[in-house]
Amino acid sequence: MMKKLLGSMAAVLVAVPAWAQQVPELSLDMAVLGGLDKITARVVTIEAPVGQPVRFGTLEIVARACKKRRPEENPESAAFLDIWDIKQGQPAQGVFRGWMFASSPALSAMEHAVYDVWVLDCRKAS
Numbered sequence: 001m002m003k004k005l006l007g008s009m010a011a012v013l014v015a016v017p018a019w020a021q022q023v024p025e026l027s028l029d030m031a032v033l034g035g036l037d038k039i040t041a042r043v044v045t046i047e048a049p050v051g052q053p054v055r056f057g058t059l060e061i062v063a064r065a066c067k068k069r070r071p072e073e074n075p076e077s078a079a080f081l082d083i084w085d086i087k088q089g090q091p092a093q094g095v096f097r098g099w100m101f102a103s104s105p106a107l108s109a110m111e112h113a114v115y116d117v118w119v120l121d122c123r124k125a126s
Helices: 002-013 018-022
Strands: 025-027 030-037 042-049 053-056 059-069 077-085 093-101 115-123
Touching (some): 030 059, 042 053, 042 059, 059 115
Antiparallel strands (some): 030 042, 030 115, 059 077, 077 093
16 A cells, blocks of 8 residues: 555656647756745846755755746646755754746645745746
8 A cells, every 4th residue: 555655656756747748849958946035025136957956044945856838839837846945053944846837836836934935937047
């Protein structure tokens, strides 16, 4: 039973968004994210190269994939993100793992008391 459950969880974690299965997409190497510090009301743009950790406050963000529809299709960008809250003297706490969509930020939102992170776009690293 446990082996079956773990296998299905792994399938969910690497599942491609439904729109990407229907439309050939562009896999890009830079996720462009928006970040909000709710304490200071500071909004920033975060460039997260795929596979490389970036910091935003106490958060460490790793974009695992960033996909965008082709220009002739309806616009959509999606990124698979791993986000941890890393506070000094405490173990890292996973706060989000999954796909976020630029057109529907509330569909798969990160729950955090201090920070909000959302996907803006995917692009090629310059």
